[in-house]
Amino acid sequence: MAQNTSTAVMQRRAEPHDSLDDFPTPPWATRALFDHLQGVLWWLHTDSDTCREPAANRGHMVRPLREFFASVEASDIHNYGAGFPVQDYLFGPDPAPVDWTVTNPPFRLAEQFIERALRTSRHGAAMIVRTAFLEGVGRYERLFSQHPPRIVLQFTERVVMHKGKLAPKGSTATAYCWIVWTSDHKGPTEFGWIPPCRKRLERAEDYQLQAEG
Ligand SMILES: C[S@@+](CC[C@H](N)C(=O)[O-])C[C@H]1O[C@@H](n2cnc3c(N)ncnc32)[C@H](O)[C@@H]1O
Numbered sequence: 001m002a003q004n005t006s007t008a009v010m011q012r013r014a015e016p017h018d019s020l021d022d023f024p025t026p027p028w029a030t031r032a033l034f035d036h037l038q039g040v041l042w043w044l045h046t047d048s049d050t051c052r053e054p055a056a057n058r059g060h061m062v063r064p065l066r067e068f069f070a071s072v073e074a075s076d077i078h079n080y081g082a083g084f085p086v087q088d089y090l091f092g093p094d095p096a097p098v099d100w101t102v103t104n105p106p107f108r109l110a111e112q113f114i115e116r117a118l119r120t121s122r123h124g125a126a127m128i129v130r131t132a133f134l135e136g137v138g139r140y141e142r143l144f145s146q147h148p149p150r151i152v153l154q155f156t157e158r159v160v161m162h163k164g165k166l167a168p169k170g171s172t173a174t175a176y177c178w179i180v181w182t183s184d185h186k187g188p189t190e191f192g193w194i195p196p197c198r199k200r201l202e203r204a205e206d207y208q209l210q211a212e213g
Contacts (some may be wrong), residue, residue: 003148013147020107021079024057025128029203030064030102032194033178035201036136036153041124041182047207049099049123054089054113055172056107058082071204073098089113094120101125104161107133111143114181118147124182127157130176150189153178155194167205176212 037044046068055073059082065072067089075087089095090112101117105127117125131154133139156179160170178194 001074019108021108022057022078022080023104023165024060024164024166025104025161026159026202027060027064027165028129028198029128029155029159030061031067031153031178031201032197033102033128034068035197036192036194037126040073040151041046043184044102050121051100051102052095052098053103054087054101054117054138055103056082056084059084061102061104061208069100089116092158096120097122099123105130111139111179114147114179116141118181119167122183124150124180126180128176131177134177135180144189147181148185149179149189150182150185151180151190151192153180153192153194157194157196158183166207167182168202170192 034046039163048070050070050158050187051065051072053065053072053074054076056076058080059074062072062074062082062084074082075080075085075089079086089146090109094116097120099122101121102125103113103117105113107130110127110129114125114127117127134144134152153176158172158174159175160167160172161176161178162170
């Protein structure tokens with residue numbers, strides 16, 4: 001049988017069990033979330049809110065979050081050289097509450113990240129995950145049925161995440177969505193699409209910052 005070696009299929013995000021899941025999020029995908037939420041959540045005032053990014057990696061999500069929030073607290077379990085405190089988000093007692101928790105959690109720990117984020121976020125929590133994360137009986141029973149998200153926002157454009165770096169070019173076979181919980185919402189979960197917006201929200205300096213370290 002012929003082997004499928006297309007670039008898209010080969011860039012599927014499959015990582016060993018003990019991996020840190022080092023896949024930075026392109027900044028436009030974080031801008032897309034709050035760009036969209038500003039039209040959905042009438043009460044949203046991120047410019048006076050605090051935010052936590054607990055798996056901050058090289059800061060590619062922290063920087064766009066700082067464009068929206070009054071303050072953003074960042075840390076990661078590994079030091080990627082961005083100057084954030086090194087901290088295991090899942091270790092020890094819950095951290096002090098913030099208004100929002102927003103991250104791209106390590107896949108194998110995503111449920112634990114979400115549970116801690118829900119306990120420690122006054123207004124809401126948003127996680128970008130592979131869309132496949134939405135399925136699964138166990139996850140439904142443990143998480144989604146207990147804590148129905150406010151909205152699931154599916155990207156219409158592919159969000160390309162490469163291991164260990166941001167890349168302005170490339171393709172992927174993996175679909176991503178944002179799952180958003182808000183403290184005022186007990187269900188049902190709304191579904192929406194994030195219309196094409198990469199061109200509008202992507203900036204050349206998103207990639208230059210990385211090149212400069
Ligand atoms: C998918 S990357 C996301 C990085 C960043 N949030 C972004 O979107 O650019 C997952 C990150 O989770 C971090 N991580 C893994 N386990 C962690 C833990 N227990 N506590 C804090 N960070 C963790 C990894 O080091 C990695 O940087």
